Amino acid sequence: MATKKVIKKKKIIKKKAAEKKAAKKKTTAVISNSVKKNKSAGEISKKPKMAIISLTSCEGCQFVLLDLGQKFLDLINQVEMVDFRLLEDEDDPGVNLDLVLVEGNPVTEDNFNLLLAARKRSKILIALGNCAAMGGIPEIKNYHEGASTIKHVYKYIHGIKNPPIKEIDNFVKVDFTFPGCPISGEEFLRYIPELLKGNIPVIPDQPVCVECKKKGNRCLLLDKKPCFGPMILGGCDAVCPTSRMICQGCRGLRPTGNVAAMKNMLKTMITDEQFENTAEIYGLRDDIEAREK
Amino acid sequence: MNIKINHIAKMEGHAGFMASVVNGDVKSAKLEVQEGIRLIEGVLVGREYQDMPVVAQRICGICPVVHNLTAVKALENAMNITVAPETVKLRTLMEHAQIIHSHALHLFFLSLADFLDIDNDIKLIGKYPREAQIAIKIREYGMEIVKVVGGRVVHPLTNEVGGFKKAPDRDALQKLIINSKDILDMALELGEFFKTIKLPDFSRETEYVCLEKGGGYAIYDGDISSNRGLHIPVDKFENNFHELQKQREVIKRIEHDGQSYMVGAIARINNNRSRLREKSFKYVESLGIRFPDYNPFHNIWFQMAEVIHCVEESSRIMMELMHLNLNEVITREYQTKSGFGVAAVEAPRGTLYYHVDVDAKGYIRNVNIITPTAQFLSNLEDDISEYIPKIIGLSDTARQRKLRAFIRAYDPCISCAVH
Numbered sequence A: 001m002a003t004k005k006v007i008k009k010k011k012i013i014k015k016k017a018a019e020k021k022a023a024k025k026k027t028t029a030v031i032s033n034s035v036k037k038n039k040s041a042g043e044i045s046k047k048p049k050m051a052i053i054s055l056t057s058c059e060g061c062q063f064v065l066l067d068l069g070q071k072f073l074d075l076i077n078q079v080e081m082v083d084f085r086l087l088e089d090e091d092d093p094g095v096n097l098d099l100v101l102v103e104g105n106p107v108t109e110d111n112f113n114l115l116l117a118a119r120k121r122s123k124i125l126i127a128l129g130n131c132a133a134m135g136g137i138p139e140i141k142n143y144h145e146g147a148s149t150i151k152h153v154y155k156y157i158h159g160i161k162n163p164p165i166k167e168i169d170n171f172v173k174v175d176f177t178f179p180g181c182p183i184s185g186e187e188f189l190r191y192i193p194e195l196l197k198g199n200i201p202v203i204p205d206q207p208v209c210v211e212c213k214k215k216g217n218r219c220l221l222l223d224k225k226p227c228f229g230p231m232i233l234g235g236c237d238a239v240c241p242t243s244r245m246i247c248q249g250c251r252g253l254r255p256t257g258n259v260a261a262m263k264n265m266l267k268t269m270i271t272d273e274q275f276e277n278t279a280e281i282y283g284l285r286d287d288i289e290a291r292e293k
Numbered sequence B: 001m002n003i004k005i006n007h008i009a010k011m012e013g014h015a016g017f018m019a020s021v022v023n024g025d026v027k028s029a030k031l032e033v034q035e036g037i038r039l040i041e042g043v044l045v046g047r048e049y050q051d052m053p054v055v056a057q058r059i060c061g062i063c064p065v066v067h068n069l070t071a072v073k074a075l076e077n078a079m080n081i082t083v084a085p086e087t088v089k090l091r092t093l094m095e096h097a098q099i100i101h102s103h104a105l106h107l108f109f110l111s112l113a114d115f116l117d118i119d120n121d122i123k124l125i126g127k128y129p130r131e132a133q134i135a136i137k138i139r140e141y142g143m144e145i146v147k148v149v150g151g152r153v154v155h156p157l158t159n160e161v162g163g164f165k166k167a168p169d170r171d172a173l174q175k176l177i178i179n180s181k182d183i184l185d186m187a188l189e190l191g192e193f194f195k196t197i198k199l200p201d202f203s204r205e206t207e208y209v210c211l212e213k214g215g216g217y218a219i220y221d222g223d224i225s226s227n228r229g230l231h232i233p234v235d236k237f238e239n240n241f242h243e244l245q246k247q248r249e250v251i252k253r254i255e256h257d258g259q260s261y262m263v264g265a266i267a268r269i270n271n272n273r274s275r276l277r278e279k280s281f282k283y284v285e286s287l288g289i290r291f292p293d294y295n296p297f298h299n300i301w302f303q304m305a306e307v308i309h310c311v312e313e314s315s316r317i318m319m320e321l322m323h324l325n326l327n328e329v330i331t332r333e334y335q336t337k338s339g340f341g342v343a344a345v346e347a348p349r350g351t352l353y354y355h356v357d358v359d360a361k362g363y364i365r366n367v368n369i370i371t372p373t374a375q376f377l378s379n380l381e382d383d384i385s386e387y388i389p390k391i392i393g394l395s396d397t398a399r400q401r402k403l404r405a406f407i408r409a410y411d412p413c414i415s416c417a418v419h
Helices: A003-019 A021-044 A060-066 A070-078 A109-121 A130-134 A137-143 A146-152 A185-196 A208-214 A259-266 A272-281 A285-292 B040-044 B051-059 B064-078 B085-115 B121-127 B129-150 B170-195 B234-240 B265-275 B278-286 B296-322 B372-391 B396-409
Strands: A049-054 A080-084 A097-103 A122-128 A176-178 B002-005 B015-022 B025-033 B209-212 B223-226 B241-244 B253-256 B339-347 B350-358 B364-370
Touching: A049 A060, A049 A109, A060 A185, A070 A185, A070 B121, A097 A109, A097 A130, A097 A185, A109 A122, A122 A130, A130 A137, A130 A176, A137 A146, A137 A272, A137 A285, A137 B040, A137 B051, A146 B040, A176 A185, A259 A272, A259 A285, A272 A285, A272 B051, B002 B396, B015 B372, B025 B372, B040 B051, B040 B364, B051 B064, B051 B364, B064 B085, B064 B129, B064 B339, B064 B350, B085 B121, B085 B129, B085 B170, B085 B296, B085 B339, B085 B396, B121 B129, B129 B170, B129 B296, B170 B278, B170 B296, B209 B265, B209 B339, B209 B350, B223 B234, B234 B241, B234 B339, B234 B350, B241 B364, B253 B372, B265 B278, B265 B296, B278 B296, B296 B396, B350 B372, B372 B396
Parallel strands: A049 A080, A049 A097, A097 A122, A122 A176
Antiparallel strands: B002 B015, B015 B025, B209 B223, B241 B253, B339 B350, B350 B364
């Protein structure tokens, strides 16, 4: 663009800016206040140190956090964010952490190293979402062709890491899980203050149905739709059934979830094979099999 | 000399960069992809077709809407299913909203700091609180549309083969329509702010490929077209555009008859800008750019223009929807049958292409997904090879900064590219 034009435009913008000054004041104050707070408390550096790390995933759970907008920025201001590469270019200084959130599956060598290092340096390690907690979509391959699944996708497979997909608790101790695909932003905001204090909360053992009923939804099972709600851990605000989508169990079995009763209930709607297939989508099938033993 | 960046942050997915320069000649420039494989196409083979949109949209947490839409459209084409015009409108609305919130994120939170020499968004927000607030509001507007129509922002729920499981709430749409005017004003204000950002000079001719259709700025459907005269229906895409995997690489690159090419906002604005809505078109004119424009940094301004366009267009579609019977979108009965289907939709980063082969019982025989980033990867590397000599004299840190800015201006989505 020609420089003259830029200067001219800048002048126009300046003029406009002056006109809008009054309107700006309010929002500006809110944000700069929180930033100032961040600075002053940062100097004392008593804030909990936190990091959000991402292994192989769609990064959707991180986006749920980002999508909280101002609420997420307010949270960032209460902590010292040591590593969150979606928002910062600075290198991670590698200091010890109070809390680390881990999203995704370990697939590459870097993923494994990052995960193990995260455990070593952090007091609390949290699985962020279905992939980290239950294996997620990529785990589907475990149930069928395993490593050979790669042949449907790539011609040259030498040198490509293709391990079986395993939940992160196979490699490190996990202190808490934010379940779901993706996680629920509201639930995150509900539990994160306790976690930042070093307390590990417990998600109530109630089915998806509790919130579903509260919302006044018509039960999908009444319409012969094979919803997994009764055996699955609630806390998601029944987001799927509210959109008339059956629960496929992304939050995992609830502690007292009755798989046998669920299977029995669904018998008139789907075959055993279809039940298994649905349970594969979010890596639930291996948990169901373990429960049945 | 080797130029190496271990990890590029503020980008969707994991990648670094490596170039080797001998006597001032760039011998190679390569985005080093560090993303693990998830084998999404592989795990879909043998599954029931209904799983495909659910699984495939989980390729990407920032653009799940477009994966959902393209998967559903490809399946409907495979099984020869026609949906209600209201359904098409609602899907078109979702995609415009997807572009609004993805662009707003990239423009402000991922790319802007690069041109202001700031390395942390908290600092950026502290310095430009008004603009940050506007960017958040625009993003929230796009997300709210996706939520009202799709039931959820990340991995929407309602759209499926044959229509929608649930119609959107009229009152919620009405509220969004009322909100549109303010959002459009904010988008125009942010547009003026972005005009003041000095973007680096660089230019290299390339081919711009995107969807094109008469009567509008093609987003949800159209034919494949380019600035070099290509015009083919979507089902001929794979005749001219070829996926190739190099050994040890997990991204399958796409080339057009052996050449690299570009997709995304810069391609769409170059090819189709005359079809933008009024305010967006004026914004593009006010940039004072002479077209064809081959500066990849301008992708930022063009994304801004598309945000303005998509707000105007979303508002228009929602007003149209208010005059229609929204219950028409509810999934219609259809017959499962065997077939081969293709579909393409303009994702925020460029044309997303799916093909699927379904058997008579609805099991998936084969599926292929070609993402925008896989399409522009070779173009990015070709551009960078020409860009490096211009910045070779800089200090290591300064050079790295420029390269990061360059790569991020492209808005690559590595999670999509390696799926």
